Amino acid sequence: MSARGEAAESVVGRVVLPGDVLLLPALPARPEEDEERLLRLGAAAGPPRGRLLCGPGLRRCAAGLLVTKAGVLRHRAAGGAYWVDSQQRRYVPVKGDHVIGIVTAKAGDVFKLDVGGSEQASLSYLAFEGATKRNRPNVQVGDLIYGQFLVANKDMEPEMVCIDSSGRSSGMGLIGQDGFLFKVSLGLIRKLLAPKCDIIQDLSQLYPFELVLGMNGRIWVKAKTVQQTLILVNILEASEYMTAEQRKQALAKLSGNR
CATH class of the missing domain: 3.30.1370.10 (K Homology domain, type 1)
Known part of the structure; x- marks a missing residue:
């Protein structure tokens, strides 16, 4: 049964299909308010209940949320996040995601990693804790690296780092050879x-x-x-x-x- 035109909150836990449009509370009255009002839930009914986070499988549209993947709609009240829980196997890089990459090549000062997406990600040798021009990490083709995406969008090559905002590894870096x-x-x-x-x-x-x-x-x-x-x-x-x-x-x- 299609969820087209139903309120997003009432569809949580149900199967949704690509093309379904989920309505949000208090849709904007004027086009110039679209983005601001869509980002706030319940703005017309009372005080804002928080910002809306549009997760995997959903995309914002004028009417509310457009479903782009088949799966079960999920919602987390803390933070106001909606996403579609699907059995997707092809990964799409997202900024901030922590992933496991396989080193496929070394090109100058940059490593190329297979992260399971449509294209390879790049990783600078300086993106490791304590790395300098003289103290380079010992990374070889075939090694496994755990890191996070610093850049990830459809118009640019994904870029990974193995340090957090304070320059610490925080558990990221080379993964052991065994395992x-x-x-x-x-x-x-x-x-x-x-x-x-x-x-x-x-x-x-x-x-x-x-x-x-x-x-x-x-x-x-x-x-x-x-x-x-x-x-x-x-x-x-x-x-x-x-x-x-x-x-x-x-x-x-x-x-x-x-």
Whole structure:
């Protein structure tokens, strides 16, 4: 059933399709007020309740929000964010996203990284903590790098950095050579990155491990042994289609076999 023309708040949790238009409270009366009034929810009914953040799968239009991807509409009251939770596998770079890239080439002072998007991202050798012209990072083709996008838009090549605003690495940089890298859907990544994710908490009771999650759908995991690493990989991949009860039963069985 199409959600075209329905209020966005009433459609949260339901499936939406590309082309659906979701209405927002208090649409503007005059064209010159469009942008300002669309950014504020409930402006006509009372005090503004916060700014509207338009997330993946949605685009602003004169009537409200235009759906561009099929999936389930989600909403976070804190911050007023709307987005479409879909099973999309092709990643589109977004400024500020933390991703896992694979070094494909070194061109002068810039590394080229495959981030799973439509084009490669660039990374300067100076974009590492403590890097200088004399103290260059030891990065080779094939290495894995965890960083964030400093520039990401449709008109420019994506640019990554491995430092935050204060020049610290904050966990970003080269990822260890050992471990296992695999790819999952972007929907599962968002679920794993949620605060206090049940899946991660359950896995932490099974084995000690290292885990790096990239918003581009890539996961790097390393446990004490290769066998334990592969078990964690299989559970993470299957968790997208398992209920919480099924996952707990599988983990309980593995715990009993240790």
